[in-house]
Amino acid sequence: MNTTPTPYPIGTPGTPWGDAERAEWLSRQTRQRSYESEVLSVIERLRSRFDVEAYGHLAYGADRYSLMAIRSRDWRDDRPIVLVTGGVHGYETSGVHGALQFVEQRAADYTDRINLLVAPCVSPWAYERIHRWNANAVDPNRSFRDDGQAEEAAALMRLVAPIRDQAQLHIDLHETTDTDESEFRPALAARDGKPFEPGGIPDGFYLVDDRESPQPEFQQAVIEAVEQVTHIAPADDKGELFGTPVAARGVIEYPIQQMGLCTNLTRAPYRTTTEVYPDSPRATTEQCNAAQVAAVCAAIDYALAHR
Template sequence: MSTASASYPIGTPGTPWGDAERAEWLLQQSHQRSYESEVLSIVERLRQHFDVEQYGLLEYGPGSYPLMAIRSRQWREDLPVMLITGGVHGYETSGVHGALQFVEQQAENYAGRVNLLVAPCVSPWAYERIHRWNPHTVDPNRSFRENSPAEESAALMRLVAPLGDRVLMHMDLHETTDTDESEFRPALSARDGEPFEPGEIPDGFYLVDDSETPHSGFQQAVIEAVEKVTHIAPADDNGKILGSPMVAPGIIQYPLKQLGLCAGMTSAPYRTTTEVYPDSPRATPEQCNAAQVAAVCAGIDYALAQP
């Protein structure tokens, strides 16, 4: 677990960023890994057994990023849709690779029972730069709303919109990392001209349910599956995780739609945001990916078992 308190090196404390500060921030972002070799190559390999489609194209400076989705090949209009999204925050690695690993290892087990729609890397520019925002300092995971300021979010909403109320489950795969506290939350406070208040990163896996339409049975089924793979985050001394009351072991709640979160983009009765802690000394990258896969499988199994 990590805590930090420091002023951010860009901007004037108490003053929201303008164009100059955003440009200064963008200049500091560097290409650190390859979306093409680490993500698109796997997606291409999956074409052997799944339908793959490009649902958008991001044009950021000299770079172009095709947005890719994977569908069940035996898509049937009479089957429910299970939506899995990853990499809405590009730096959250197991969200991306957990989604891809689910398709590679488990998806065919559900053939003929569900329609799977997987968007494994919603924010590829941020994936390459290991960041939370897009190049306009916009957080895609606060942008799933009408007239979205993030093209990453708008493109995914366009992809999903034709499905209507057929989405039975949506699982959005995330991580909470030490850099949330050392970089991303301080940057957010600086961008918005607000004081940074240090917090504590939870050590372990947890879920974010919808406070408006909670479904405790679904969340608990996912927690029970994941705790066989990695440890579940405990509450802090105040009974909270990241400032939100823990309503059950490893479960907190946010108003998903109100906050513009990806997990709130559909009316699916079963939906959640997973949060893995990759910086824990008790978890390996392989465990983090496996925890995401276990969560997806448990969620689908639970949804299918309901009358």
């Protein structure tokens, strides 16, 4: 039986993309939802309770986007700083709406104890096209370093720079979806001229810790809270999640600085990346958003208790 994956429809197998292939890829991307009506409208509702600011602007052809951040109004130097980011990968919907739902429904529970900064949709072009990359076929979540190539990442780095050394917590809200395996990983292999090696998608929620500075008790506190909302992804028969060995139940570790991941933004002692699985038959859209909110609340609770 032939199990060789079908070649990606753009480019020549084994040859990295050039300008022509990137242009062909871009021509296939279509706007499928509205950043303005689904994200900016929610942020506007929050202006009465929070400070809202544009921290950057994107221009891709005729498309223009304002990058928006939400900040607690009574910012005080004696309070710990909490950073929440979502939509670094625009297609990961609960990352965006989980962040907004947290601000709308739960942030008031904490704003007298923390300084809160939220960037709910880091990649609006990709949000509208339900894609992982930006319009230049660059993954923003590999660009959080000085030589990063994504303007989305660079703008967020500029926003966070003043608090980089003071932050107590950074939680970055993501999803792992079936399209990671059917579209985004094959596209990545094709773009880079590498062979695509099929894998499996974990069924359930998991976290990504920093391999160089792990915080296992913190990660487990988040896992235990989220488990009240949705199921935790079990390890596969190799003891792995998404091709990475499990460090603890529901937790894997990546070298976040080496990879240029978003949680490399600060030197916060508590950092984690959530991974919700929206394609599970055991999870609804509401559960996915609620899982993100539960993760943020548990992370803040832990950080406040362990200052």
